[in-house]
Amino acid sequence: MGNKRLHTLDTLRTALQKLLLTHPWDDVSVQMIAEAGEVSVGTFYNYFDCRHEALMDLKAELTNVLKGDLIFLLKTYAYSSEKLTILIKYFTLLSNSESTWSYYLYSGSAYSDRLDNGIKDILTCLILEGIKQKRMDVSDVDQAVHFIEAGLFSHAKRGVNQIDSLIDLVLIMLGVSTEERQQVFSIVCPITPLSQLPMSILTSSRPEAIYE
Known part of the structure; x- marks a missing residue:
């Protein structure tokens, strides 16, 4: 082109x-x-x-x-429980950030309204990784993914601040041990380097992006 x-x-x-x-x-x-x-x-x-x-x-x-x-x-x-914790904090903090990305995502009725396949693909990979690492025990991955995605969108859109309670509920559902659940709460989600919308797609690639 x-x-x-x-x-x-x-x-x-x-x-x-x-x-x-x-x-x-x-x-x-x-x-x-x-x-x-x-x-x-x-x-x-x-x-x-x-x-x-x-x-x-x-x-x-x-x-x-x-x-x-x-x-x-x-x-x-390194671990799926850490990654899932970051994912939940990421989308919750993004909702509370009053950024243009927040408006774009949460003006719909589900993540799939604004993102291709919603966040199902990422959630599925994290859960399968957790099962492989023997840190999660899930009998129905698809059902778990649907529950987490819908619940996270609903909580984040309402601006609920009880992130730890939400993370704990999700990790309990996925069979993560009590010890591991207690360890992930201290993880801080870095500031995202996402540029505000509107943005040029031509300049959206930032491999050098650094999180604070």
């Missing part, structure tokens, strides 16, 4: 982000996206067949940004 075409695509994605921060998802039209991006409607259709395709394209791009950030963070921990 040529530089000019890539730049115009990035402009459309940025314009759509601006609209999603001030308008309901279903109210954003092709005309609105074109006007926000200062391009013609015809130019919009050179990149997308419809508004839904543009929304799904942006959803995929922002999913890659947020999950890439989270996975980078999770790799700094």
